[in-house]
Amino acid sequence: MADHRRYNSQLFPAAGVFLLGRRTYEIFAAYWPTVTDESDQIAHALNSRPKYVVSTTLREAAWPGTTVLTGDVAGQVAKLKQEPGGPVLVLGSSRLVPTLLAHDLVDEYQLWLHPVVLGGGKRLFSGSNGDRVDFRLVDSTTASSGLVILTYRPAWSPSNPASDGGRSDEFDQDRHLEGAGCELVLRGHRVGPGAADDPRRTR
Secondary structure (H helix, E strand, O other): OHHHHHHHHHHHHHOOEEEEEHHHHHHHHOOHHHOOOOOOHHHHHHHHOOEEEEOOOOOOOOOOOEEEEOOOHHHHHHHHHHOOOOOEEEEOOOOOHHHHHHOOOOOEEEEEEOOOOOOOOOOOOHHHOOOOEOEEEEEEEEOOOOOEEEEEEEOOEOOEOOOOOOEOOOOOOHHHOOOOOEEEEEOOOOOOOOOOOOOOOOO
8 A cells, every 4th residue: 555655654764673573573574675675765674773573482583683582571672662762663563562561661552544344353452451541642644545544642651650641440565564553652761753564454
């Protein structure tokens, strides 16, 4: 989809680090290293920036610039957020996302709403343990195709507990860009410009 390429060409270069689950990583690693066009901003960002893949089974990461994370993933990601550089961008990775949510490691959510109903899919916030979490809208973009990109930040976060709201205890190339159902930004104290895309839609 042309809109995916246009908006991701702006988003990806702003990232300092990419964080991926194993399945998303393997899909990306099979394609993006083969794109050598320097004018392709998505490929350039993915191929030149550090990549971290979370996996208990992956033994070797052939994609240059990749580090495999095992063990205490939440602790390692928290440390990663403290390092200097641009923000950590999580692409797709629906099995990794619940861990990040459960440990309050996500600072920004970018949800891509497509004008199509598929009839089923994965729960996006399955890691919230059933608790209500409030968000505030910080940006929205509507493309000519009907794609709507919604950017939210938690109304409450460990790094900003005094923020508005609160937390309730109650309650071929297109294939490798399509389905950016959710992209997450883990900012922490990383210094860099502000500011995901799993071919399998995360809903």
